[in-house]
Amino acid sequence: MGASIETSTNTMNGDGGSAAIGTAIGEQARPRVSTTARYQRIANADRGTGGESLANFLGVFSLGLGLAQMIAPEGMSKLVGIKDAEGNRGLMRALGAREFSNGIAILSRQQPEKAMWSRVAGDAIDLALLGKVMANPENSRSRALFATANVLAVTALDVMAARTLSMQPRTVANEGADKGIIRTKRSITVGKSPEECYAFWRNFENLPQFMRHLESVTVTGERRSHWKAKAPAGQTVEWDAETLEDRPNELISWRSTEDADVYNAGTVRFQKAPGDRGTEVRVELEYKPPLGKLGSKVAMLWREEPGQQVMDDLRHFKQVMETGEILFSDATKQRGMHPAQPDDKPVEL
Amino acid sequence: MKATCWVAPKKMEVREVPDPKILNKRDAIVKISSTAICGSDLHLYNGFLPMMEPGDIMGHEFMGEVVEVGSGVDNLKVGDRIVVPFPIACGDCGACKAGAFSLCENSNPNAYIAEKLLGHSPSGIFGYSHLTGGFAGGQAEYARVPYADIGHIKVPEGMTDEQVLFLSDILPTGYMGAEMCGIKPGDTVAVWGCGPVGQFAIASAYLLGAERVIAIDRFKYRLDMAREKAGAITINYEEVDSVQDVLMDLTAGRGPDHCIDAVGAEGHSHGVLYMHDRMKQALRMQTDRPIALREAILSCRNGGTVSVVGVYAGLIDKFPMNAVMNRSLTIKTGQCHVHRYMKPLLERIQRGDIDPTFIITHTMPLDQAPEGYRMFNNKEDHCEKVVLKA
Ligand SMILES: NC(=O)c1ccc[n+]([C@@H]2O[C@H](COP(=O)([O-])OP(=O)(O)OC[C@H]3O[C@@H](n4cnc5c(N)ncnc54)[C@H](O)[C@@H]3O)[C@@H](O)[C@H]2O)c1
Ligand SMILES: [Zn+2]
């Protein structure tokens, strides 16, 4: 992993850490855990990415708005002062559906800034339509004016959020972005011991069990492994990786070898969770999609935004560790939207 | 097989769809004998819950005979008659181990979407939108049951479907609503909503030692049932100026010790407040109408409990947090952790403490599910609970 990612976050022995525990707490009353310093370091490094919370708010707002337009198009047209003709109702419903899917897209952060900008574009359409409605003498102007003011206010917020999202501040998560390196980190709590989690992960050939985009990982040497990932249209992307650091029950870090087409590197840390909560598993990952045709294949691998992909992998790791396998529903068995109903496709278990 | 599919708001269709298959080792396939329509289904029917897809199979209250068992299930065999709890739960995660099955950390394959809307994800639920996993539901001839090894209770010989079907959801839900109140001798409990959940909340409050239970609704036939079958004192909110005033009178100014909201997101009311909430909804300032919840909070005695089992789907406006905070109220809530109540409640049914069949007003074949939805939603023909026979 690039030297920039700190691998020395000292985990086990918290000596020196006790000074960090609130000094206002009497000696005898202090918690018996040795340190809070480790968590403070995580907190310090974590700045999130600015603009997200406003985007979240608008996502929620969008959902509400879309829902109302879809469910009660008559009421909505009346409120915004559009004559309640069949055509208008269809229009309101369509606007509602757009609003709603925007909300989901923003919230699920599938490329939030794109969804935000599509919202801005959507607002512009709303404004244009309302303008048209106002010009029609049959529709009530004052109501339409009210709605326009409402949409304008939302538009202003949208523009603000979209701009903040596209001008993200520098954080650990996006530093190096201008060099084309994408970096992400995610974590999860797994109800098994650090020893069990480490042992399962350390056998790299297990990785495809919970990293759904991997086809196989083959161990080729003491520190070497060969990774094969699924790319769209039945293609594959392959690379060799070497293990950089391996601290039993604590940490594994790896990176692609010099000659790999796809630069990528990762670290996973296992650390006992407080109480009997199991293990805190933290992954940091960075990769640089190469340019050109291969690049677009790799980008497709990560199409869901890298953080989301890592989170999915971690969730699946938890499922495999706790329950033995990844759970499917009728709708999520296949990629893409599918109704919650069985299909005729064969099942591979 | 035939299955009840959501097509659009207010539009259900019984369609021919592929039979379910085992998808995971701990699955079982059940041939459904009885299934019911729930108030929660009405939120989907009316389009209040996001993330439905045309073709989604509805239904989360069902029971039947096991016809296929996955290799990871060692306590079920073909031919067993089981009732299935509506939350899907693994039994192995921290939440399940703590008995909070509707918060299972492993059973919602769409957890990432739920996290964006709710902060964290609850468990998967059968037939209850893609937000809770996109699982096909049980208003069908067959259903796939994930984690079937812990997600079932076997029906003892000699008991009818009607006696045990509601162990899948509403009996435990009503019971949990009352249990969350922490009822003590002498307590008065008020229950908003006399739907099936409300009826079971009333009965359960008595089972748990309440002195008096007061029930609130506007449908006379439902109030009659609450009074005659569940034993409540009833208030028709359309016939009084202020429910709160009546409750104050009934409790000599103390207010009910505990208030249970068994209404949820589609609360109804008369007058200005209702207009306000409908307006807000239409203006996208809120998605839900928290009418019963507000009233419950304002009515509850100082230091009392507000137990919310009615479902809320989105955001609400004018939430009286000042009353909650300044009057030391406790709010308790949740989708029911059904798994943990099935056995004790089955025993109560066997002992004769409660006969849950009293709520059934309509039994019809699966084919007529769309009509069942319409009747239950519009409270036509004195409809309280619809059971569908597959
Ligand atoms: N927490 C859970 O696990 C769980 C499980 C099942 C159902 N539910 C929820 O419980 C609620 C009730 O379910 P149900 O099957 O009984 O539905 P239902 O529709 O039959 O009952 C709702 C009742 O509330 C009444 N009501 C509406 N506004 C009211 C008001 N202002 N004051 C008093 N009563 C009012 C209606 O007239 C109706 O009788 C729903 O929101 C449902 O989603 C929750
Ligand atoms: Zn239900």
Ligand SMILES: [Zn+2]
């Ligand atoms: Zn679980």
